Amino acid sequence: MAHQSELIEQDILAYLKSQEEKSLLRFITCGSVDDGKSTLIGRLLWDSKMVFEDQLAALEADSKKVGTQGGAIDYALLLDGLQAEREQGITIDVAYRFFSTDRRKFIVADTPGHEQYTRNMVTGASTAKVAVILVDARKGLLTQTRRHSFLVSLVGIRHIVLAINKMDLIGYDEEKFRAIEEDYCAFAAPLGFESITALPISALNGDNIIEKSAETPWYQGPTLMHFLETVQVEDDRDERPFRLPVQWVNRPNLDFRGFCGTIASGTIRPGDEVRVASSGHTSRVARIVTYNGDLEEAVAGQAITLTLEDEIDISRGDMLTRLDAPPLYTRHPEAHVVWMHDEPLQPGQLYLVKTATGVTPGRVTAVQYAVDVNTLEQKQVATLGLNEIGLARLELDRPVSFDPYGSNRDTGSFILIDRFTNATVAAGMVLDGPDEAQKAHLSQEDSPWAPRRIVLDAVAATNLNVVDLTEEKGLFLLDLARSIEEYLEKGNRILFRLRDLAQLEPVAQLAYDKNLAFEFDRNGDGVSLLLFKRGTAPAKGYGDDGIGI
Amino acid sequence: MKKNLTHLQQLEAESIHIIREVVAEFENPVMLYSIGKDSAVMLHLARKAFYPAPPPFPLLHVDTTWKFRDMIDFRGRMAKESGMELLVHVNEEGVKKGVSPFTHGSALYTDVMKTEGLKQALDKYKFDAAFGGARRDEEKSRAKERIFSFRSANHRWDPKNQRPELWSLYNTRIKPGESIRVFPLSNWTELDIWQYIHLEEIPIVPLYYSAVRPVVERDGMLIMVDDDRLELKPGEKIEYKSVRFRTLGCYPLTGAVESEADTLPDIIQEMLLTRTSERQGRLIDHDQAGSMEKKKQEGYF
Numbered sequence: 001m002a003h004q005s006e007l008i009e010q011d012i013l014a015y016l017k018s019q020e021e022k023s024l025l026r027f028i029t030c031g032s033v034d035d036g037k038s039t040l041i042g043r044l045l046w047d048s049k050m051v052f053e054d055q056l057a058a059l060e061a062d063s064k065k066v067g068t069q070g071g072a073i074d075y076a077l078l079l080d081g082l083q084a085e086r087e088q089g090i091t092i093d094v095a096y097r098f099f100s101t102d103r104r105k106f107i108v109a110d111t112p113g114h115e116q117y118t119r120n121m122v123t124g125a126s127t128a129k130v131a132v133i134l135v136d137a138r139k140g141l142l143t144q145t146r147r148h149s150f151l152v153s154l155v156g157i158r159h160i161v162l163a164i165n166k167m168d169l170i171g172y173d174e175e176k177f178r179a180i181e182e183d184y185c186a187f188a189a190p191l192g193f194e195s196i197t198a199l200p201i202s203a204l205n206g207d208n209i210i211e212k213s214a215e216t217p218w219y220q221g222p223t224l225m226h227f228l229e230t231v232q233v234e235d236d237r238d239e240r241p242f243r244l245p246v247q248w249v250n251r252p253n254l255d256f257r258g259f260c261g262t263i264a265s266g267t268i269r270p271g272d273e274v275r276v277a278s279s280g281h282t283s284r285v286a287r288i289v290t291y292n293g294d295l296e297e298a299v300a301g302q303a304i305t306l307t308l309e310d311e312i313d314i315s316r317g318d319m320l321t322r323l324d325a326p327p328l329y330t331r332h333p334e335a336h337v338v339w340m341h342d343e344p345l346q347p348g349q350l351y352l353v354k355t356a357t358g359v360t361p362g363r364v365t366a367v368q369y370a371v372d373v374n375t376l377e378q379k380q381v382a383t384l385g386l387n388e389i390g391l392a393r394l395e396l397d398r399p400v401s402f403d404p405y406g407s408n409r410d411t412g413s414f415i416l417i418d419r420f421t422n423a424t425v426a427a428g429m430v431l432d433g434p435d436e437a438q439k440a441h442l443s444q445e446d447s448p449w450a451p452r453r454i455v456l457d458a459v460a461a462t463n464l465n466v467v468d469l470t471e472e473k474g475l476f477l478l479d480l481a482r483s484i485e486e487y488l489e490k491g492n493r494i495l496f497r498l499r500d501l502a503q504l505e506p507v508a509q510l511a512y513d514k515n516l517a518f519e520f521d522r523n524g525d526g527v528s529l530l531l532f533k534r535g536t537a538p539a540k541g542y543g544d545d546g547i548g549i
Numbered sequence: 550m551k552k553n554l555t556h557l558q559q560l561e562a563e564s565i566h567i568i569r570e571v572v573a574e575f576e577n578p579v580m581l582y583s584i585g586k587d588s589a590v591m592l593h594l595a596r597k598a599f600y601p602a603p604p605p606f607p608l609l610h611v612d613t614t615w616k617f618r619d620m621i622d623f624r625g626r627m628a629k630e631s632g633m634e635l636l637v638h639v640n641e642e643g644v645k646k647g648v649s650p651f652t653h654g655s656a657l658y659t660d661v662m663k664t665e666g667l668k669q670a671l672d673k674y675k676f677d678a679a680f681g682g683a684r685r686d687e688e689k690s691r692a693k694e695r696i697f698s699f700r701s702a703n704h705r706w707d708p709k710n711q712r713p714e715l716w717s718l719y720n721t722r723i724k725p726g727e728s729i730r731v732f733p734l735s736n737w738t739e740l741d742i743w744q745y746i747h748l749e750e751i752p753i754v755p756l757y758y759s760a761v762r763p764v765v766e767r768d769g770m771l772i773m774v775d776d777d778r779l780e781l782k783p784g785e786k787i788e789y790k791s792v793r794f795r796t797l798g799c800y801p802l803t804g805a806v807e808s809e810a811d812t813l814p815d816i817i818q819e820m821l822l823t824r825t826s827e828r829q830g831r832l833i834d835h836d837q838a839g840s841m842e843k844k845k846q847e848g849y850f
Binding site: 005008009012013015016019020021022023024093094095096097098100104105107119120122123126127234247248250251252256258260261262289290291292299301302303305316340352354355356409410413414415417422423424427 | 553554555556557558559560561562563565566569570572573596597598599600601602603685686692693708711712713714715716717718719720722723724735736738740741744747748814815817818821822
C-alpha cells in the first residue's frame, strides 16, 4: 500500500511529480511500558515498506537472540536504538522514526511511558500535531494514560488517537472497547481536544493498523494508517498576524541588508507594512529574497530573507510583526513550566531564557502552584523538581516579544538554561491572555453607574485556571456560578491576578459571601491571590485499578 | 487560498533555520564536508540560508587519502562554486605509520584516519560547532541523537545525558573546549534527499551514476580499483562492470552495486524498488549491532 510500485516501475517521473505534493505529519506515541508501543511503530514501519533487507536480516537474528516473541519477529527491536535499552528491554529516551506513504511523510516521536521521563514526553510532543495514546485493552485507562493525555494537551496537541491495543487478548470484545472509549472521553472532556478517535487494534497481529480487521466487523471507523494519512491538522497559522523573529541579519556588503528568520505566523508580501516589536519603528517590505529568485509571497513555516524600504535599526532578537496586531512585549510573562533537571528550580536565581528571538537572562520570581500530573490536582509549592509542572511568573532582564502559547507554539515557548552547567533545565509555555478560549470566562452585566458585575461561570476544569483582572479598570463585583462553587468544593483552586490592592476588596467580599479562603502573594509588578475552599478533601485521585474513573 | 508547505519545503525550512541559528550563536563554526550526497544537500541548504552572501564558514574535509579520485575533483569544484574556503585535513601521524585499510583492518584504519583525523582538525582550528550531514534514519543509534549534539572537550558523546530539545529552540551554550555537532538533515530520509536533489538539481559526484568501472569482488562486495594502491589478493581479478555507488567513502571500503541507473530518476527508481538499506555498502557497520553507537561515543561522526 505504501508506494505505488507500478507507477515507480513504469513512469518514475510521474511518480516523482506526484510525490512533490506530499505533506508532513509529526506525531507522538505514548504508552505505558507494556502497551506494545514499540511493536506498533515497528509495525507501521514494516507495513509501509520502510524496512530494508539487511535491516530485516539483522532483525531476524536479533529476534532470536533477545526477542520477546519466542523467536518470531519482534518489531520492537527495530526501534530500540541504544544498547543499554536493549538490555533492559525498555525505551529510555525520545527516538525519532520516519516512514512515508504516498500521501504523507511521517515523523514519529517515540517516547517512554515511565514517570521519571515526563521531560521526554514533553520534548517529543513539542513538535507533534497528533498523539497516539496506547491503552492495553485488558487494563483500560491507567494513571499513565491520564498523565500522558494531560501532558500532550498542555503542549498544545489537539488530536488524539486512543489506540486500544491487544484486542486479540479480549476476544475483540466490542463492549469492553466501548467502555474504555467512553471512560476516556469523559476523562478527557476538560482537556479540550479537537478530536478523539478510538481504534480497536492489535499491533502484534496488525488488526486495524493498515487494513481493516475481519475480527472487528462492528467497527466502522478508519484504520490507524488511514487516520494518520487523512487527519486535518493544518492550523490557521497563515491567518494569524505576521510574526518574523529575526534570527540573523545578512549584510554581505553595504548595498544589501537582509533580515533572516522563519515566519512563525501570517503571510508577507512585498509592499506590506511591518513593525519592529521592540522599537515600534515601521517600514515596508521591499523584497523577499531567495536563492531561487524573489518571492511574491511567503507563508508561515518558511525560512526567508526580507529587505525593507527604510534603513531602520533591527538586529537578532527583534521581531517583525504586522502593524495592527503586536505581540505581548513584556518582562513578566506567566507560563506553564515543566522542570526537566535533577536540580530543582531555584526561585530568584538567574537563568538564561531562550525564546524564538534569542537569549535573555531572567529569573522565576514565584511558583504559583504545581500540578500533580497523575491526579491533575494543584498543590502549593515553593519550587519545582524534576518532572514537575507548575504555573510560574518570570522576570526578564529586558522585555521580550511573546504570543500566548495557545495561539503560537513558536513565539509562545521558551527554554531555561542553567548559566553554570549549560544544561537545559526547563521548558515554558507562555499563558494565554484572559480573552482566550478555555480560560475563566468573564461575563458581565454592564450598567453605567453601578460597579461592573463579573460572574465566573465557565472555568474550564483543566486545573490551570487563571482569572486575570489586571485589565479591569473600574469598580467591579464578583460572583460565582454554582458550577464553579462545586468545582471549588472538590478541592480545586482558582488563581486571580490583580492589578493592585484596590482589587482585593471584591475578591475578599466574594470569599466572605461564599465561605472561601484565599492566599495572598505579592510578586514582581503585581498581586496574585489563590481562592479555595478550606477543609475540603483534595480532588479524588484516580485509582490505578485499570477500570477507569 | 491556503498554501500548505510540502514535506520537502518544511524539511528545507527547518534545516535553514538550524544552519542560521548556528551562525548566529557560535564564534567559529565549520561544515564537515564529506563530498557525498548528504553533504551536497547540506551545502546547498547553507547556500540558500545566506543567499546572496556565501555561507560565512569554511568547509572541512577530513581526507583519509583513500577517497575516490572523482570525489576529490568534485570537492574542489564545489568549493569554488560556493565561494567558500575549503580546509583539508589529513592525519599525518597515520600516514607516517602507513595506516591503510589493507594493512591495519577497517576498524583501526577508520579510527585513526577518520575519527582521530577529525578530532585533530577540530582541535587545530578550535571550531566550536561542526555541521554534519548525518540523518536519524540511517542507523538505530542515530534515531535518538539531538540536532544540536553536545560533545565534551574530548569529543565524546554521552547518549545517557543528552539535553532535551524542544520546539525549534536549541541550546547552544558550551564551555571553552567543548563543542556541538549540528545535524541539519536529522529529519530527512534517504528518499527525501534524493527527491530534493532531483527537485533542486543539486550536483552530485558522478560515482552515484552508473558507468562501466573496474571492480574486484572482495568479501562479498564489489570494490572499485580506483588507483594502483589496491593490491589484488590471490584469486581476485579485475572485471569491468556497470556499477554505481549508493554511498561514498574510502574506495577500498565502499561496495559498488551493479546497476544500469545513469540518471537521477533511474537512481531513485532503483532505490525504491530495491530493499537494501544504504549503509550496508559500508564495511565499518558490519562488525556487530551497536557498533556505530560505540564509535560515536568515542567521537566518530
